Amino acid sequence: MSKRLEDKVIVITGATKGIGKGIAYICAQEGAKIVVSGRNKTAGQLVVEEVTSKYGTEAIFIQTDISTEAACQELIQASAKHFGRIDGLVNNAGIFPRGTILETSEELFDSIFDVNIKGAFFCSKYAIKEMLKTGGGSIVQIGSTNAYKGMENLVAYSCSKGALLTLNKSIAAHFAKQKIRSNWITVGWVASEGEVELHESMGMNEQKLHEWAESVIPTGKMQTAEDMAYGVVYLLADESNQVTGTELHINGGLEL
Numbered sequence: 001m002s003k004r005l006e007d008k009v010i011v012i013t014g015a016t017k018g019i020g021k022g023i024a025y026i027c028a029q030e031g032a033k034i035v036v037s038g039r040n041k042t043a044g045q046l047v048v049e050e051v052t053s054k055y056g057t058e059a060i061f062i063q064t065d066i067s068t069e070a071a072c073q074e075l076i077q078a079s080a081k082h083f084g085r086i087d088g089l090v091n092n093a094g095i096f097p098r099g100t101i102l103e104t105s106e107e108l109f110d111s112i113f114d115v116n117i118k119g120a121f122f123c124s125k126y127a128i129k130e131m132l133k134t135g136g137g138s139i140v141q142i143g144s145t146n147a148y149k150g151m152e153n154l155v156a157y158s159c160s161k162g163a164l165l166t167l168n169k170s171i172a173a174h175f176a177k178q179k180i181r182s183n184w185i186t187v188g189w190v191a192s193e194g195e196v197e198l199h200e201s202m203g204m205n206e207q208k209l210h211e212w213a214e215s216v217i218p219t220g221k222m223q224t225a226e227d228m229a230y231g232v233v234y235l236l237a238d239e240s241n242q243v244t245g246t247e248l249h250i251n252g253g254l255e256l
Contacts, residue, residue, distance in 0.1 A: 003031030004237040009083040011035040011076065013066055013123060014093030018042035018192030019142065022225025023090055023232050028055040030233050035079040036061045038093070058083075059118070066093055067111075068117030076126035085134045087238040089127040091120035091164070092142040095193070096157045109156045116160035121167055128180055136179025138236045141168045142228070143184045143247070145255035165247070172245030181244035183235045188223040188251025189213045218253030 010027050014020040014145075016038035024034050028051040036047045036059060051059040055100025060082055064075045080086050082202045094116045099108055124139055131137035147165045171182035172214035189195075191209060213222045231250050235238050 002107075003029075004233055004239070005088075006031035007033065008087040009033045009035070009079070009085055010088040010090065010106055010236060010237065010250070011037060011079050011086055011123075011127065012090040013037045013064070013075075013119065016040045016047055018194055019187065019190060019225045019228050020090070020092040021047055023092060023229040024059075025055070026226060026229035026233055027033075027088075027236070028057045028059065030237075031057060032088070032236075033057055033083055034059040035075075035083075037064045037066070037075055039065050054238065066123060067114035069118070069122040072119060072122035073126050073174060074252055076130060077122060080130045083124075086130040087134075087137050089123060089137070089139045090142065090232055091134055091139065093119055094142065094157075094160075096154060097200075098153045098154050101155045103153075104156050106250060113160050113163075114154045116157065117163045117167070120164055124167065124182070126173060128175060131180050132178055137181075138240070139168075139171060139180070139182040140232050141182065141184045142232075142237045143186050145166075145186055145188060145251055147186070149253065168247075169245055176244055181240075183240075183243060183245065184247045185228060185231050185235070186249040186251050187228055188246055188254045189217060190223050190225060190228065192225065216254070217251075220251065222251060223252055 010032045012020050012024050015024045015036040028034050036044050041063050048059045048061045053243050064071050066072050141164050144161045146158040149159035168182050168184040214220050227250050231248050
């Protein structure tokens with residue numbers, strides 16, 4: 001039985017930890033060739049080693065800070081040069097510093113938007129250019145429930161995800177005829193490394209975080225990186241060739 005992403009080249013931003021790393025593993029399990037992108041070279045190389053040894057597929061690490069157009073261009077072009085094509089892009093990289101609108105400085109606002117939307121915008125731009133050369137491809141935008149309303153202390157992050165949702169709709173609407181699709185995943189509450197570290201810094205250990213989240217999420221449990229990854233695989237695979245511009249909620253019913 002063939003794997004769902006057999007020989008597809010998938011670029012994943014922010015793939016050195018958390019949700020991005022989980023996506024890299026599940027895509028590799030389904031036969032994809034993986035470009036692991038992120039800022040941490042040591043962590044990125046470990047993901048590559050795990051992918052190649054455990055799943056037997058090819059993977060490379062490209063150290064990138066996607067907060068500039070030049071870095072996004074370099075990432076996509078280096079990926080295409082190495083593998084000869086790009087079939088999928090997962091815009092996963094994101095940062096989520098806390099701050100209400102009254103607390104958010106211009107510097108904080110710009111840092112969030114540089115990664116969360118500028119990075120996704122320009123990675124998409126250059127990925128689309130490569131996909132046009134090879135007959136199409138699929139882009140997956142890793143979104144958030146915060147795009148629809150947002151928590152009081154995540155206002156800049158929420159706005160950045162709202163912009164990402166608009167980017168998703170725009171790409172889907174204007175590149176469908178070229179067989180380039182864009183879809184969005186609404187991430188629920190995942191106990192990623194960053195989420196755990198953040199709450200530990202505020203005096204809440206991982207067990208307490210789970211207990212709190214489980215009392216709020218309608219399905220009664222936090223989501224996992226793997227939950228997100230299975231949705232990503234579907235949106236990257238040929239079986240979803242008629243799916244574009246959609247919003248796939250993988251959030252346990254949270255904030256619907």
